Amino acid sequence: MSPLALLLILVAAVAHASWNLLSKQASKADGVVFLWLGATASTVIWGPVAIGYLVATGTPVTLRDVGVICGSTALHVGYFLLLQRGYRYGDLSMVYPVARGTGPMLASAVAVLFLGEHPAPAGIAGIVLVGVGVLIISGARFKADKGLLYGLATGVFIAAYTVWDAQVVGVFMVAPILLNYGGEVGRMLALSPLVWPKRHLIGQVWREHRPRVLGAAVLVTLSYLLVLIAFTMAPVSVVAPAREVSVLVAVLLGGRLLAEGGLRRRLLAAGIILGGVAAIAFS
Incomplete structure (x- = not known):
């Protein structure tokens, strides 16, 4: 992995953990x-950037581009809905590592089985370490904890959109900014029918959580845009696990800022997950 790709992934990890903190704070x-x-x-904030890119580069948007972006949007909508539901029932320092740890394991497995990528033995050991970390952080309570179950389900969608989006920017050559922005527009449109019956709550949620809404709006796009750019520099089986350094950041944020319990055990588990991530990323 190139130093630039690694830097992009690390910055993305901090941004990603930060917007998840905002989502957890708004989970009620x-x-x-x-x-x-x-x-x-x-959509409003990043609109000028996307339009400016199209104007400056003269990049055409084809029906094929729209089609693959719609596929990405569907996966991301499922991801966001499951994650937000998980935060309603579970701690940031538990749901986030379970989701982010499960995702790269599955994404790497798919990349190996279907995309022809072949990780070294160290990479395989790293996948095992990530699994062990997820088990430790769960406290073996998968059946009893809704937050954990939603975290695992979220991980499935993480794996799916990671592999899909890597193909969108790599094989279909869709610019990362267009995929990211198109996904935000698509998510807004896809959620609109679900919001319509609850439209009386829009003003209330906006007033109570405006800083969190705006912070997430900036950080969600920024964090994933950096990852999409990294996908153009390194294989899926390397980028997907490496970005999960964010689990350590999220556990620290949950323990320190939200006063969530079990910090030592969760830090240990996050460290194991991080070790597995490092083994995969540098294998």
């Missing part, structure tokens, strides 16, 4: 409304 609000507000704000 209506999740669908909060997500719709975030997507709408992101």
